[in-house]
Amino acid sequence: MAAETPKNVGILALDIYFPPNAVQQEALEAHDGASKGKYTIGLGQDCMSFCSDVEDVISMSLTVVSTLLEKYGIDPKQIGRLEVGSETVIDKSKSIKTFLMQIFEKHGNTDIEGVDSTNACYGGTAALFNCVNWVESNSWDGRYGLVVCTDSAVYAEGPARPTGGAAAIAMLIGPDAPIAFESKLRGSHMSHVYDFYKPDLASEYPVVDGKLSQTCYLMALDTCYKNFCQKYEKHEGKPFALSDADYFVFHSPYNKLVQKSFARLVFSDFLRNPSSKDEVTKEKLGPFATLSDDESYQSRDLEKASQQVAKPLYDEKVQPSTLIPKQVGNMYTASIYAAFASLIHNKHSSLEGKRVILFSYGSGLTSTMFSLQLRETKHPFSLSNIAQVMDVAEKLKSRQEFPPEKFIETLKLMEHRYGAKDYVTSKDSSLLAPGTFYLTEVDTMYRRFYATKSSESNSTHAVNGVISNGH
């Protein structure tokens, strides 16, 4: 029994999809009459992807699951568990996972556990933990797990609108992974707050208290870090230091918050053991050591000083994971894994032997800090192959830039379409890469129909929206 225990369980393979429709943050600034740099420097964002009327969280997840299976040569029959994390609700009862079953049913595989996990941007992390635990449990049947994070982040007109984005990520789970979980090194913080939530069921837009949400994020980070350090010390027999991790990856609603978060971590680290720090750090951060927690979250001076102290470490340990979130925007559940994908894109096989620490946050709130060990493994499940398969640079480059007016017009259309029935979409697949799924119709019974862009330029392949009562 002990001999069979799977080792180094984690992520074997990844793929990412984001819509080709994009708007530049600089253009949005100008359009919104915002001061120059408000979105690009103030938020730290460069560009934003958005779903046109033919894409949604279901089509994106169908696309990314299909491309992952194809590019890594995985037989759909080899999948024994499939879980989805999302906070973009199209149906309140029928899971996104059941839509994805279409891919597996045609190969005769319906024996696939797992459903959707929900809590804001944290659902993907919950799904990932569940899938890893499954492989390590008695109920594992030797097949792969598959985790999908899919979200479309859209906001009502106002200050939060430039923090949108859209993407889907698929992760294949199994033993002997290049991205292995250090499962004992994990600290969570869960709490009842109303920082960001979606109580207006008829609207796709959230209710957001931006300032509260930022404070909650930083408080959660502090508590997770404290819990993480305790567990590290318990299991490793020595205190945790930032130098024990090579990279830090954060849930990234906008890049500025990632900068603030890492600075907060540096400040927390200073407070844990001030005497071990260099003179410059002591001098800059020492004056803030006596602040209460509440005061410290509000202090602009501390924010500035800690970001300054953290800057060299940020450039080394954080910056390599910021590319996709800055370019695509907030992807909710996919956001942290898009950041992690950016790290693999930038560093690929040089990550072997490195430890990466991730911080996942979902408003409401749920949060966990956890640790991954990156390893040298064989093709196709190697870091260098993952980087090649994801092809991030090409995906970013081949997007089409739209003026803000077009972005806003799309959001207006989607406001009417949200929760609606009995309409056909533009069926315009011209921007989509071959193999991309897209929405063609929602019928009078709210049943959704998708097609896939064929490899020949303009022809498409219809996908049945229903199985038992065909349309």
Place this chain on the structure above:
Amino acid sequence: MAAETPKNVGILALDIYFPPNAVQQEALEAHDGASKGKYTIGLGQDCMSFCSDVEDVISMSLTVVSTLLEKYGIDPKQIGRLEVGSETVIDKSKSIKTFLMQIFEKHGNTDIEGVDSTNACYGGTAALFNCVNWVESNSWDGRYGLVVCTDSAVYAEGPARPTGGAAAIAMLIGPDAPIAFESKLRGSHMSHVYDFYKPDLASEYPVVDGKLSQTCYLMALDTCYKNFCQKYEKHEGKPFALSDADYFVFHSPYNKLVQKSFARLVFSDFLRNPSSKDEVTKEKLGPFATLSDDESYQSRDLEKASQQVAKPLYDEKVQPSTLIPKQVGNMYTASIYAAFASLIHNKHSSLEGKRVILFSYGSGLTSTMFSLQLRETKHPFSLSNIAQVMDVAEKLKSRQEFPPEKFIETLKLMEHRYGAKDYVTSKDSSLLAPGTFYLTEVDTMYRRFYATKSSESNSTHAVNGVISNGH
């Protein structure tokens, strides 16, 4: 390491809560002008619990988690994972789990993994599997898991309305359990169908194709049973027979479907090995052996013949689990565990050494057949103590019966309240038992406030709805 591996992981303790407001199915029949026996015999239902304006899935889950911890003497700090299964959406992003964190935060425990699992009535089973896997995984930290199923099933005026109900169930998870998982004995069937779903986001009511949903349920049962038998044979080295299980527990939207399901299982079992069956069974079921699957789902003659053949086995192996579902109605995610709770209520310590097979179904669809081994264990985690703590007979007896007019009036009020803000409830807690949570107010920001019925007759204890920005 191997020595530490937790054994016999499963359910250590249970508690169930359902609202005290009830309506008799016989009275509903008369009120609806339905033929006599349409609901009581046609559906097989006796009575239905429903939430008044002061109860919802959040209040019910707060109640049942509190009572479970109290009655079994569990320190809230001992909980390391908390997961919720529900398909009753009050917020599309903020999980019910975060509301439950209020119970644990006041004891200083916020390091509790898990979120909400969603797919119709199957979410609770997904949460349960996740929690058991967690205990068996490397990330387990030695603490208890806690699974909560909470739902309020309400339907638009029409034939589905009498199939409503409401309840919450909490289950404590850990090793050395009286209710242990046989994790290798598990068959799933997942598929993309539109039998019951909730695409109209502004309404609490589902879109239901009753006939399709019943067929999907029976098809899923067949496929799960096939997969289950394959795994049984692989792991036990002999074919599965119905006599290898002492009890069968089904997801119970209405009792008639449970009767049909068990009859279907008996028919499947006959088809698997006709020669082993007695002459009466061969004579009655033989003529249907040549039907195609589709024909067999439609055949009323088969339905009648198989129910007749199955009757003695149904009375022995199924009937003891039907009490609460017949009395309370469909409880969605809680339904199958309410059926299981009925079995414990009826048979308590006589279940020691018995095998119970459960069939969980969620429209859309996701379904699993799985096996539990019931064991003799020590107080407080014993079958007899669970039966005593749940106190099902007293809970059923102390409900208050309302005329159908009052039930319908409540549903009308709740239609207006669904997704609404800025209102106060009746705050009428007169029917609630001491310790029961109830909704007092939803403010202009949609924030929800709950109180608990105090042990002194009419006084209550306010519970803060928010933590960071108090109300």
